[in-house]
Amino acid sequence: MDLTTLTYIVVGFTFALYIGIAIWARAGTTGEYYVAGKGVNPVANGMATAADWMSAASFISMAGLIAFMGYDASVYLLGWTGGYVLLAMLLAPYLRKFGxxxxxxxxxxxxxxxxARVIAVVCLIVASLTYVIGQMKGIGVAFSRFLETDYTTGLFIGMAIVFFYAVLGGMKGITYTQIAQYVVLIFAYTVPAIFISLQLTGNPLPQLGLGSTLEAGGGGYLLQTLDRILVDLGFTQYTTMEEGNGFNMMMLTMSLMIGTAGLPHVIVRFFTVPRVRDARKSAGWALVFIAILYTTAPAVGAMSYFNLINTVKPGEVGAEASNLLYEERPDWFKNWEQTGLLAWEDKNGDGRIQYYNDGNEQFAQTATEQYGWQGNELTVDRDIMVMANPEIANLPNWVIALVVAGGLAAALSTAAGLLMAISSAVSHDLIKGIFNPGISEKGELLSARLAMAGAVLFAGYLGLNPPGFAAQVVALAFGLAASSLFPVLMxxxxxxxMNSAxxxxxxxxxxxxxLVYIFTYKGWLFIPGTNMLPNTAEYWFLGIQPESFGALGALLNVTAAYLVSKVTAPPPEHIQHLVEDVRVPRSAKEAPAH
Structure with missing residues (x-):
């Protein structure tokens, strides 16, 4: 069976499964729509949380970042997983107890x-909409290659699927759909990784294969061989940190950690369990389920990059025969060229593909003088690495189709969670909480579904012009959550x-x-050419890139809040007692949530 037909069958089956679950678990009350009736088992909730969390950035983009950045990309692994520890220990049980x-x-x-509630809604919407752009990018990447549509059409198809099961089922439908999506995405991520690890190193566990010796090419260690190849091409060693990047990495790690703990669509997952102690259990199970993918990602990144380089540049630098003739490029190369996410430009007219670091001035000068190279000729969108990896390794078509289904499951599950958070904020916090407190339950459900429809359309519009790789866009969202919501929750x-002022x-x-910092270097609403300063290290404040600024924004948040609270009236007495009641157990036997 050809790849396109098989992909349609696999993806169609998973979509039918998601829609069927949504119909079965459709919400009939506001409690079911917002928090799934607070009756989700902690293990199931942990799996749903993992799917909600492991977005297109984790499934599609993170391994691509690891592939091209090497050691420097470990910041994403540390920040995103470390944030769950903060969430489990410092926020989830207390927020669940508040009820x-x-x-x-x-x-x-x-x-x-x-x-304060309205300001929180604004913060939530800004962070969530930024986050959902990354999911839309992932949906477009998956559809544009394997279902033979253009990026825009693929984006609209994904929007329609999310709209259907999120609007119909609310949090109840989303929860059980996300459990199915977790199963799909984790199989889709680990199965090709096992195949490729066996192919390259003979070890079936990718986590161990990463540190193993290669089956061919002299039998050297995979990472040592990759280091040598990259140095030969003018790049930094794969396993070393870029010089002078330490402070920015620390800030990005902090931003991702506290951003994780402050993301509304993740926090609300802990409102869906029956009891307070179940919130802690859910966080623990979520970490277990997340770890399966996150410990596999470094191997996927390294092995996919190794395969890519060996496809276009199998020999020694400088030898003419070592550079692949463009006319002899493999089928997977041709397929991804059609998407516009992989491109070649013959800068020196020799018909061969030169891939090297032309940003390394000394190396580039030597390459020009000795070999006549006029610059790097291969452009690879980092977000294609996971999706293209099975094709590069010549894996069976069913594995490739499974990866497509997994990438879509990752993007759709997180998009649904984010849109649910936005919908709840508009209907429950603005309409019912502020503008129309007497609205009926039926009216509130209708307003929630209309808000969801509006959020889907607006997210799709932003997804048509993403400001970077999926993981980079998501990092901006984490910075916004870190600087606005996490400090006030803590x-x-x-x-x-701490008082309202x-x-x-x-x-x-x-x-x-x-937002001002992001605007300065990324542009207003990510419109190209509207940034005030170039987005390069020499212009960043203290060398902090826009994705890392959330940590400093959080510090400014806490400082401003502390100073203002010191010169204004303290909270009412009953609020102070409420805070103590939420934080301190009443007795050895757990008290019921408020």
Whole structure:
């Protein structure tokens, strides 16, 4: 069976499964729509949380970043997993004990202010919409290659699928759909990794294969061989950190960690379990399920890059025969060229593919003088590495089709969670909480579904012009969550003296400073040419890239909140008692949630 037909069958089956689950688990009440009736088993919730969390950035883009950045990309592994520890220990159980439907509702009640609730809604929407752009990019990448559509058409198909099962089922439908999506995506990620690890090293475990010797080519260690090849091509060693990048890496790690703990669509997952202790259990199970993919990603990144380089550049640098003739390029190369995500430009007119680091001036000069090379000729979108990896390794068509289904499952599951958070914020926090408190349950459900429809359309519009690789776009969202929501949640739980004036000031300072910084280097709404300064290290403040600024934004948030709270009236007495009640167990036997 040809690849296209097989892919349609596999992807069609998974889509039918998601829609069927949504129909079976459709929400009939606001409690089911917002928090799945608070009746989800912690193991199931951990699996759903993992799927919600492991987005297109994790499935499609992270291994691509690891492939091209090497050691420097370990920041994403550390930041995204470390954030779950913060979430499990510092936020999830306390927020579940508070017992509200949404993050803005907690902020509004804790800080006794409708204005604070509205500001929290704005922060949530800004962070969530930025995050969902990365998912739309992943959907477009998967569809554009394997279902033979253009990027835009693929994006619209993905939007329609998410719209159907998210609008119909709400959180209840999304939860059980995400469990199915986790199973699909984890098989899709690990099966080709096992194949390729066996192919290259003879070891069936990719985690061990990464540190094993190669079956061919002299039998050297995989990472040592990759280091040598990259140095020969003018790049930094794969296993070493780029010089002078330490501080920025630390800031990005912090931003990703606290951003993880502050993401509304992840936090709300812990509102769906029956009891407070189940929130901790859910976080633990989520880490277990996430670890399966995250420990596999470094192997996928290294092996896919090794295969790519050996396809276009199998011999020694400088030998004419070592550079692949463009006319002899393999089929997978031709297929990905059609998507526009892989491109070749014959700069020196020799008909061969030169791939090297022309940013290394000394190496580039030598390459020009000795071999007549006029610059790197191969452009590879990093987001294709996981999707193209099975084709590069000549794996069976069913494996390739499985990877497509997995990539779509990862993107759709997170997109649904994000859109659910946006929908809940609009319907429950704005319409019911602020503008129309007397709205009926039926009216609130309708408004939630209309809000979901609007969020899907707007997210699709932004997804048509993504500002970078999926993981980079997601990192911006983490920075926004880190600088706006995480500090106010932490202060709301652990500082009973923090008042509404301090919380509102902190959120506004954190969000505004981070948005301005992103605008300065990325442009307004990511429109090309609207940035005020070039997005390069020499122009960054203290060498902090836009994706890393969330950590500094969080510090500004906390500082502003603390200073304002010190010069304004303390919270009412009953609020201070409420904070203590949420944080301190009442007795050895767990008290019921509020």
């Amino acid at each position: 509200k439907f949404t993050v803005p509702e907690f902020i509004g009640d804790r800080f006794y202010s409708k204005t 202060l709301g739980i652990f500082n009973k003296r 301090g919380a509102m000031t902190g959120m506004l300072v954190g969000l505004t400073s981070t």
